[in-house]
Every structure is written in C-alpha cells, then in structure tokens.
Amino acid sequence: MTATMDAIVASGLKLAHGAQLALDGVDFTLRRGEIVGLIGPNGAGKSTLLRILAGVLPPTAGQVSYGGRSPRDIGRQQLARAVAWLSQSADSIGDDNGAMRARDIVALGRLPHRRAFASLTAADHAAIGRAMDEADCRQFSDRPLNGLSGGERVRVLLARALAVEAPFLLADEPAAALDPLHQLQVMRLLRAKARAGCGVLVTLHDLALASRFCDRLALLAEGRKLADGSPDAVLDDALAARAFHVRLAHASHRGERYATPWEPVNDRTNAETEGGHD
Numbered sequence: 001m002t003a004t005m006d007a008i009v010a011s012g013l014k015l016a017h018g019a020q021l022a023l024d025g026v027d028f029t030l031r032r033g034e035i036v037g038l039i040g041p042n043g044a045g046k047s048t049l050l051r052i053l054a055g056v057l058p059p060t061a062g063q064v065s066y067g068g069r070s071p072r073d074i075g076r077q078q079l080a081r082a083v084a085w086l087s088q089s090a091d092s093i094g095d096d097n098g099a100m101r102a103r104d105i106v107a108l109g110r111l112p113h114r115r116a117f118a119s120l121t122a123a124d125h126a127a128i129g130r131a132m133d134e135a136d137c138r139q140f141s142d143r144p145l146n147g148l149s150g151g152e153r154v155r156v157l158l159a160r161a162l163a164v165e166a167p168f169l170l171a172d173e174p175a176a177a178l179d180p181l182h183q184l185q186v187m188r189l190l191r192a193k194a195r196a197g198c199g200v201l202v203t204l205h206d207l208a209l210a211s212r213f214c215d216r217l218a219l220l221a222e223g224r225k226l227a228d229g230s231p232d233a234v235l236d237d238a239l240a241a242r243a244f245h246v247r248l249a250h251a252s253h254r255g256e257r258y259a260t261p262w263e264p265v266n267d268r269t270n271a272e273t274e275g276g277h278d
C-alpha cells in the first residue's frame with residue numbers, strides 16, 4: 001500500500017499552545033525522491049511541523065494527507081510503516097528505555113512491521129543490521145543507550161528510524177550533535193536515501209550542510225513559511241536577514257555551492273568583509 005504513497009501534503013496547518021501559535025497556516029509538500037531541508041531560527045516551528053507530519057501530534061487546524069489519504073484512513077500502524085521519525089531529543093525515548101541495549105532500541109524500528117508479541121524475523125534482523133551499519137553504530141550494539149555519548153546516541157536513534165525502511169523519513173536535527181565526519185556521513189546517507197526513492201525531510205541549523213545536501217529548502221520563521229525552493233533562492237540575502245538576522249557568505253567548492261552565516265546584519269565592525277568572500 002505504501003508503494004503508491006507518492007507524497008505527504010499538508011495544508012493550512014496551525015498548532016496552538018494556548019494563545020501562542022507554533023504554526024500559523026503552513027502548507028508543505030514532501031515528495032518521494034527528494035531531500036528537503038527545513039530551516040529557521042529557534043522556535044520557528046520546525047519540530048512542530050515534523051511531529052505533525054509524523055502523525056504524532058494532531059494539528060489544531062489544517063490537514064495532512066499521505067498519498068491522498070487521511071491518517072484516519074491509513075491507520076496508526078500503516079502510518080508508522082510509511083513515515084519514520086527521528087525525534088530531536090534522545091530524551092523522547094524515556095528513562096526506562098535508556099537502559100536498553102542499542103540493538104534493542106534499533107529493533108523498536110521494526111515494531112510497525114510486526115504482529116503483537118511476534119518475535120523478530122530474519123527480515124527484521126537483516127533490516128536492523130543494515131540500519132546499524134548505515135548509521136555507523138553497530139559497535140555500540142550491546143551498550144545501554146544511556147551509557148553512550150550524545151552523538152553516539154543520535155546515531156543509534158537514527159538507526160532505529162532507518163530500520164523502519166519507510167518511504168518517508170523525517171529527521172529532526174540529526175547532525176547537531178555529530179562530529180564533522182559523522183555529519184558528512186549522515187547527510188550523504190540521507191541524500192542517498194532520497195536518490196533511492198525515499199522522501200526525506202531534515203531540520204538543520206547548519207546552513208552549509210542544508211545548502212550543499214538538500215534539493216530544496218523550506219524556511220520557517222515565527223510559525224509561518226517564508227520561502228520554499230532551491231537553496232540558492234531560499235538563502236538569499238533579504239530572506240536570511242529577515243529570518244535569521246544574519247548576512248550569509250556564499251561559496252562553492254568542487255562545483256558544489258554552499259552558504260554559511262557570516263555576521264549579524266547590524267554588525268558594523270565586520271563591514272569590510274561584506275561581499276569579499278567567494
């Protein structure tokens with residue numbers, strides 16, 4: 001059934017926390033085969049949007065459809081098979097699960113494929129092994145999650161999301177706690193997943209990773225979508241100043257373009273560097 005699920009389409013999403021709107025009328029589409037970077041300042045609504053698309057947070061208003069079907073039509077288990085979600089916080093697994101071995105955490109990614117109380121099949125074991133290799137965390141198999149470093153834990157939780165082998169993967173800041181090598185490995189892996197037909201949505205604060213690895217960027221600020229398009233179009237000077245209050249430096253290396261924050265928009269002390277980098 002998920003093979004026909006070509007896109008997640010959200011329209012008019014609102015999410016209210018009391019009087020405050022975390023999302024205020026957001027339309028968004030994620031298609032299979034693309035990697036989209038969700039960017040925006042702290043509190044913009046990125047995690048909120050991911051949670052709604054993952055089906056773990058119902059919107060206050062608006063709809064999400066999966067291949068044209070509502071979450072109610074699809075059902076909880078099929079939705080969990082179709083959309084894998086990597087939460088921003090390792091705390092989301094709860095204190096009890098923190099004592100579980102890394103391999104058992106990754107095995108949780110196979111739950112949507114299993115009948116209640118059924119044991120893991122050979123296919124489940126193969127998917128778990130593949131996911132742990134892809135996230136480079138097989139070496140932590142027998143260690144409890146709460147005995148791993150922050151970055152190591154993220155790799156285990158990424159493996160849990162990969163083990164679902166879902167047609168859509170939503171990853172909330174998977175690179176934030178990682179060292180440079182693992183940042184590159186994770187971004188290359190996510191791009192490879194997209195090239196293999198997965199729809200990948202990834203929130204990122206690192207604009208260099210976002211601009212280099214994503215096909216498209218969606219920029220949120222104060223619960224609204226300010227822009228949605230190619231990295232070059234979204235990371236333009238006016239939008240970066242409006243959303244992030246920074247000026248960007250744009251560069252390219254070996255034919256790949258990227259942008260990086262350079263200075264606050266009101267920082268006069270670095271005025272001489274403006275436009276001097278490329």
Ligand SMILES: Nc1ncnc2c1ncn2[C@@H]1O[C@H](COP(=O)(O)OP(=O)(O)OP(=O)(O)O)[C@@H](O)[C@H]1O
Nearest residue numbers: 017020021022040041042043044045046047048049
């Ligand atoms: N449980 C909650 N109760 C009240 N407000 C909340 C709650 N969760 C989130 N918010 C608010 O909703 C807004 C959006 O939060 P969200 O976590 O989606 O932002 P974000 O873009 O992911 O931020 P960051 O980059 O800091 O992770 C913020 O203003 C936040 O303070």
